[in-house]
Every structure is written in structure tokens, then in C-alpha cells.
Amino acid sequence: xxxxxxxxxxxYVFPDLKTLLARATPFRSGDALAxxxxxxxxxxxxxxxxxxxxxxxxxxxxxxxxxxxxxxxRLILDRHDxxxxxxxxxxxxxxxxxxxxxxxxxxxxxxxxxGLTPEMVVxxxxxxxxxxxxxxxxxxxxxxxxxxxxxxxGRLSVRLQPNHPVDDPxxxxxxxxxxxxxxxxxxxxxxxxxxxxxxxxxxxxxxxxAVRDRYAIPTQTxxxxxxxxxxxxxxxxxxVDLVFQSIGGSEAANRSFGITLxxxxxxxxxxxxxxxxxxGQNVMYxxxxxxxxxxAEAHHGVxxxxxxxxxxxxxxxxxxxxxxxxxxxxxxxxxxxxxQIIRAGMEDHFCxxxxxxxxxxxICYTNHAEADQDxxxxxxxxxxxxxxxxxxGVPGADDVMLSYQSTSFHDALFLRGMLGLRPAPEFEIWLExxxxxxxxxxxxxxxxxxxxxxxx
Amino acid sequence: MSVPVLWRDLRRFxxxxxxxxxxxNGLPTDxxxxxxxxxxxxxxxxxxxxxxxxxxxxxxxxxxxxxxxHSACPDRRTFLLRPDLGRRLRDTAGLPLAxxxxxxxxxxxxxxxxxxxxxxxxxxxxxxxxxxxxPIAIAVQGRVALGDEVGDAVGAEAxxxxxxxxxxxxxxxxxxxxxxxxxxxxxxxxERNCVSNIRPDGLPTAAAADKLxxxxxxxxxxxxxGVGLKDEQPAISQAGLDQGRSIPAVGP
Numbered sequence: 029x030x031x032x033x034x035x036x037x038x039x040y041v042f043p044d045l046k047t048l049l050a051r052a053t054p055f056r057s058g059d060a061l062a063x064x065x066x067x068x069x070x071x072x073x074x075x076x077x078x079x080x081x082x083x084x085x086x087x088x089x090x091x092x093x094x095x096x097x098x099x100x101x102r103l104i105l106d107r108h109d110x111x112x113x114x115x116x117x118x119x120x121x122x123x124x125x126x127x128x129x130x131x132x133x134x135x136x137x138x139x140x141x142x143g144l145t146p147e148m149v150v151x152x153x154x155x156x157x158x159x160x161x162x163x164x165x166x167x168x169x170x171x172x173x174x175x176x177x178x179x180x181x182g183r184l185s186v187r188l189q190p191n192h193p194v195d196d197p198x199x200x201x202x203x204x205x206x207x208x209x210x211x212x213x214x215x216x217x218x219x220x221x222x223x224x225x226x227x228x229x230x231x232x233x234x235x236x237x238a239v240r241d242r243y244a245i246p247t248q249t250x251x252x253x254x255x256x257x258x259x260x261x262x263x264x265x266x267x268v269d270l271v272f273q274s275i276g277g278s279e280a281a282n283r284s285f286g287i288t289l290x291x292x293x294x295x296x297x298x299x300x301x302x303x304x305x306x307x308g309q310n311v312m313y314x315x316x317x318x319x320x321x322x323x324a325e326a327h328h329g330v331x332x333x334x335x336x337x338x339x340x341x342x343x344x345x346x347x348x349x350x351x352x353x354x355x356x357x358x359x360x361x362x363x364x365x366x367x368q369i370i371r372a373g374m375e376d377h378f379c380x381x382x383x384x385x386x387x388x389x390x391i392c393y394t395n396h397a398e399a400d401q402d403x404x405x406x407x408x409x410x411x412x413x414x415x416x417x418x419x420x421g422v423p424g425a426d427d428v429m430l431s432y433q434s435t436s437f438h439d440a441l442f443l444r445g446m447l448g449l450r451p452a453p454e455f456e457i458w459l460e461x462x463x464x465x466x467x468x469x470x471x472x473x474x475x476x477x478x479x480x481x482x483x484x
Numbered sequence: 485m486s487v488p489v490l491w492r493d494l495r496r497f498x499x500x501x502x503x504x505x506x507x508x509n510g511l512p513t514d515x516x517x518x519x520x521x522x523x524x525x526x527x528x529x530x531x532x533x534x535x536x537x538x539x540x541x542x543x544x545x546x547x548x549x550x551x552x553x554h555s556a557c558p559d560r561r562t563f564l565l566r567p568d569l570g571r572r573l574r575d576t577a578g579l580p581l582a583x584x585x586x587x588x589x590x591x592x593x594x595x596x597x598x599x600x601x602x603x604x605x606x607x608x609x610x611x612x613x614x615x616x617x618x619p620i621a622i623a624v625q626g627r628v629a630l631g632d633e634v635g636d637a638v639g640a641e642a643x644x645x646x647x648x649x650x651x652x653x654x655x656x657x658x659x660x661x662x663x664x665x666x667x668x669x670x671x672x673x674x675e676r677n678c679v680s681n682i683r684p685d686g687l688p689t690a691a692a693a694d695k696l697x698x699x700x701x702x703x704x705x706x707x708x709x710g711v712g713l714k715d716e717q718p719a720i721s722q723a724g725l726d727q728g729r730s731i732p733a734v735g736p
Contacts, residue, residue: 057565192498193655193686199498206494206502222681225715256711286674286711323567324672359650361567395526395651396564396594401519424501424511424519429681431652433523436501441509470490478488483497 029090033078040074046092048082049147050331051075052154054371058319058332058362065331076155080122084113087121087147093328099279099289104145104341113143121151128152128164128382137168141384146277146337149379153333158371161378162414168381170417172349173308174248174269176214176454178417179386184449185418186440187350187388188213191429195222197235201481203423204239208476209464210437211444214455215350215388215418216270216313218250222429229253230266235482237267242480243462246454248305248349250313255287255295262298269304270313270349271295277316277338280326289342296346307454310349315390316340317354318372319362332362333372337379344385350418351380352388355407357432359394366403369393373407377416388418392434401425401433408435412443419443499654499685522653529656531560534596534624539604543620546608550590550620551578553634557625570627571669576637578621585618586700587640587667591626595648597657602682602689603646606659609693614700616641628662628676635667642703643667644696649680658683661692663699665709675710677703 031042042048050064052075059065066072088108093101115136116124132140153161171179178185190203200219207213217240219232229251236249248269251258255273262268273292276282282289292312299311321327321335328335336353343351353376356369363369373389380387391407393399408419425436443449450456463473472478488494492503504515511519536552543550553576556569563570590603611617618640623630628645635643642665649658659682664671677699682692695715703709 061566061568190500192500193681196498199500202494202497203500203502206491206500209491210506223715228715254711257714284672284674325670360564364565395523395653396530400523422500423498424504424515426501426519426522426653428498428500428652428654431650431655431658433653436511438504438506438509438511441506445509470492472489472491472493478494483494484487 031078031082033074035070035074035077038070040071042075042078045086045090046330046334048075048079049092049151049154049334052079053331053333054154056332056362056368056372057360057364058322061361062322062327062329062332064329079151080120080155082121082151084116084119084121084124084148087145087151092147092330092334093278100277100338100342103289103345104338107345108145109142111143112140116140116143122155124148124152125155125160129160132164132167134167134169137382144383146341146379146383147334149382150334150337153375153378158374158410161374162410165378165381165414168415170381170384170386172310172386174305174310174349175307176246176452177307178215178349178452180453182449183452184412184416184440184444185215185452186212186421186437187215187418188217189220189420189422189427189434190217191220191422191427193222193429195228195232197231198483200232200235201239201483205472205476205478205481205483206423207421207437208243208245209472210441211451211459211464212421212437212440213245213247214452216248216250218252218272218313220252220430224253224257226257226260226264229257230261230264233261233266233268239481243476246458255291259295259298262302268299268302270311271299272313272315274315274320275339275342276321276324276326277335277342278321278326278328281321281324281335284324284326292346310347312346312348313350314343314348315352315354316343317358318376319358322362323358333375336376340380340383340385344383349386350388351385352390352418352420353377353380354390354392356393356397356399357390360397363397365398366400366406369397369399370403370407370410374410374414377411377414386417389416390420390434392420392432394432404433404435408439408443412447412449519653526651526653526656529595529597529651532596534592535600536622536624539590539600539622542604543607546604546611548607548611548620550622553578553621553623555623555626555630560625563625567627570625571629571633573630573633573637579634579637580619581639582618583639584641585616585638586614587618587635587638587643588620589626589631589634589643589645590620590622591630591645591647592624593627593647594650595657598648598659598683599646601657602659606646606682606689606692609690610696613697629671631662631664632667632669632671635664636669641666642709655681655683655686658686661696663696663703663709665703665707677709677713677715
């Protein structure tokens, strides 16, 4: 069904919902690459005005990818909770924005979650400024647990990412110890393997589990291998806390990752069966990022932010411990510069939180993007105020395996310090017990002796 | 070696920026400026231009010849903003037919220096040990999937693309190697195997050649590449297959 809006004497027509959503999106290079971006600033605002007038109900009736063609669309509509949606069923997208800013409380937002679809949350985000995205996300409460509790108010967790160019166990252990000494690791100690093989993944799983065990750290570990690799590691008895997988917002995008929904279900069941969690059983870890569907030519003409939010509907089926958008990793053809990366990071965090996910952000950029440390500081600070669940920590912000810049352990300390945020409670107690809280000594505390984890 | 007792002792185990020290919650000045210098070098590497005559001369040194093809990108800015054009051949002129072979494409990708420095020695290690080694082409402003069109045009059973990876702060000249069975336009990244981080301080070219030969042997035996072809070779498995963050085409 076509949508139209008159603005300053010009009539703008949008042939269908996905076009309306795309034209209403703040500019980014990926939408231009896909040929779906607004042709002018005025067309963009006209689309935003038309979108604001759209009843939320319409977003349940018209889909961006046909139901019969796409299992993500089916998942979104089949699992939509009409009763949860009822309190806002009468609103337009614009009215929903006003409701979120003025009336919504943490309790209301929690009750609303399953009544919201990705299309509803992206639609409202497209007519929001950054401060709106911050104000509403900060009201969302999402708590998950495995060996510690993540997402409590006033807390900021950190994924310790001790990557090494060739998966050298000593190198991974050294970066892990560096991060622990700087208070990182409560979200997960998670390595991206340079080699996605059962053997290499198994070696890293045993290493991380040994570090966690020797220092008695109340946290979880993960090797971010492909889900098929992790399934084979679990079958062989390797110590798997969390199953990782990159996911996308269309069936075709997931196919490009080599996964299906049933494969994710299989992995979820296998990880639950291991019963390794002590304070909770959230066993999945997902990563997403705007642009991945387009890069796999699996976007169906839908704008990259909308496809991204649809990936969150996939994620929430599996009650993940952690989800993060790797916002600046994909490159300038999707998010060209710091401004676009910052906007996308704030959108993704908002959409994920509103849908009920434990949303972290890999605040990052690559060396072929027009971005630098100042842009990352801006996004870091905005996300801290918005209540981001966790961020990434790599030594000195430099990932020596994946060749990109993320946030550092220092960045996390900066954010915790400036905003008065604390680590996950179980982990905070551990930091104090190990004598790490000060974290400025040159000497490594005896309780964290490197020899305990094979560094000698 | 002695047991590490000081924080800075951790540095000997990893090239990562560990034990940087702290001023408040920030970085000490020397660490801060060292980071900025590395970023500047990486930014400059992205803009560097492949010296094709020099590359061809280096290949001749190891007894190999290479033709030159172009992607549909006229310049660097277009390359950065239009990956679709970086995956398309401008034309197939100069590509010989070589059915059933393993064709090889060298692409500047995001680091011309990587291909310039590491592709000739890597191919030197492969030459003579690789059965049915096909023609070699050099492409400028090219991405991994450009190999699909090249392989298809040549009639190859598989393509090996050697391409400059996205420059990192420690490695502005890291080479990636992508294997694709039955290359044709539309292959997804899940259908490829990758050996990454090929450089002297990462995966040296001799070890990378061993790894690739093993993968090529398995690929030919299974008649497939990608997630169905797991890297299960013993002993030398410590390096670079499939970067764990598997967002497609994030690399070059």
C-alpha cells in the first residue's frame, strides 16, 4: 500500500512500507549502496512525517519481507504477543514516541516487550534524536545471568577480548590477565579464534576454562567459533559455557552465515544440557551489525537498520546472556564515518533494549573508515549514559587479530569512573578479594600469579 | 624464562598492547601517541597504490607470470564505497581459458603492500607442489568475490584469492588467502575458506603454503569449500582460518 506526504508544496509518495522505512532513515552509506536511501533531505523528513502518522497496527499488517519467503518474518509475526501489545495498539508511530518519552516506566517497558516487533522499534527510532534514544533506552531493564548477573541498574560490564593473531595460548592468557588487572571480564572472557577448527577451538576453550578456574573468577568464557564448530566441541566434551554465533535479520542473511534457526535451537539445547551456569542459564551469545545482510545480498530492499533490528527478534527467542552489535566493524561502505557509526550504535542499542535484549555495543572502527578515537569516545559516553549493558575491552583498544579498533580496558574504567558505574556484583566482589580494585601497581598481585595460568 | 612478576612482563607473550600503565583512567602520554602513530600508518596504507610492474618482476623471480585485470571501480573512493563494483570485472580480456585448474588472483584489496611483499614468496612456496595450478591474474581495486568472476571466466574448478587485508595498527601489510570451490558470481562467504594474517610476524608464507596445500587437497577430495570443509589438520593448525567474527565480506 502506498504512503504519501505533502511537504512545502511537494508530494512525496512511498510505494510500500519498506520504502517508507528506508527513506525515513538518517543517511548512511549502506542505504545509498543498496539504492534505498532518500534522494534528498526533504524527502527524508517527509518520510519521517508519514511514518509518524502510521498506526502501529499497520506494522503488523504489512511486512517488509514476505511471510512465505522468510523464516524471520514468520518468527516475528507468529510470536507476536497481542495482549502485551494491547496498551499501545491504538497509537501511531509518533504517538508511540511520545508515550515512550513521557509515560513509559521501566515496569511498563518490561511488560510491553513481547508486544513489540522489530519494525515497530525501528520505526519509532527513525523519528528520534540521539537524546530520545538515550532517554528511552535508559529506562529499559534487562538482566541475564550465568555465573554472574549482568545488566543490573548502575552496572557496566565488559567483555574481555584477548585475541591473538595465531591463537597462541600464552598470548591469550597474557591479554586475559591484563584485562582482569584492569577490572574487565565480567560480561565474558571471549576470544575470536584466528582458526575456526574443532582442534584450535577446543584448545582455547580449555585454556579459558583453566584461567577462570585457577583464579576462581565468577564469569563465563567463550570461543567465538562458528556454531557448527562449537556443537562439535560440545559433543566431544569441551568446556563450553556460551554458544556464540553471528546472526542476521533475514533467512537469507542467516544462510550466508551458514546457519538456520533449527541449528541455533539445536545448539541452545546442547548448551543448556551442560548445566554449567551457577546463577542463571542464559547460554547464548549473539553478534550482529548493520550492513551484514546487504553484504550478503540478503536484504530484500530493506534498509540496513531495519534488517539489523529483525536480527534481535531472532536473538530473543534464545534468551541470550549477551548480544552486541559490532557497529563500526563492517566498513565505510555501510557506515562511512564517525557520525554514521555513532548514530547506528545508538539506534541498535535502543532497538535491542526495547525488544528486551541484554544489549552491548562493540564501539569500534576500521582503518578504512573516516573515524578515530574521538568518535569512539563520543559513542562510548553516549552509550554509558543510555545504560549500555556491556562494552568490549581489548588491550590498548587495538585488536591484533581482527585488525580493528574497539574500546580498551582503560575506556571501560573511564566510563565506570565518570558515571559511577560498577561491575557485575559477583565480579566486583572477586575484584576486591583479589586486590585488583586499585589496579595501578606495577607488580601483579600474588593471587593472580601468572604462573597459575601457565605464564612462565 | 623467569616467572613474570611485574605487569610489564606480560608483554613478552603477545604483540597486543598490554601493560600500558595508567594515568588516572587514561593512557600514559607515550602509549597514547604510539597508538596515534600506528593509526596514521594504517590510514596511509589504505591509500597506497599497487606497483604492478614491480609485482610482475617479483613473480618472474619465482618463475611465474601474471596477467592484469581491473575491477569495475575507477578509483579508491569508489572502491571504499561500492563493494559491488569491486566484485565485478571491468572485462575478461586477457584471461586465458584453463578448465579444471586452480586459478589464482592477486588483489590489492585494502593493503597493496601486503600483496606486494608477501604474494610472490607465498606463490614461490606453492609452485611446484600444487597440482593443476592455473593462470595467475593481478587485479587492482578488487575484493575477494572478484575471484568468483575470474575463476568462472577461466573455467577453473577453484580459485585462490590472495588479497591485502584491512590494515590493523600492528600489521598494515597482512595478506589473506581465500579458497572457493567452483567459483561463480553469487558465491557467499560461507562457501569460502580463509587463511589470514599471512606476514612474517603472523603466519609466515612457508607455513601458509603448507596450510593452503592441505586445504586444497581436502577441498578437491570433498569437492566443496566453506563451512563444510573444516580445518582439522594436525600440528600446524595454529593460524588464520576463518576469522571468528564472521560478518560476510567484512574483509576486503
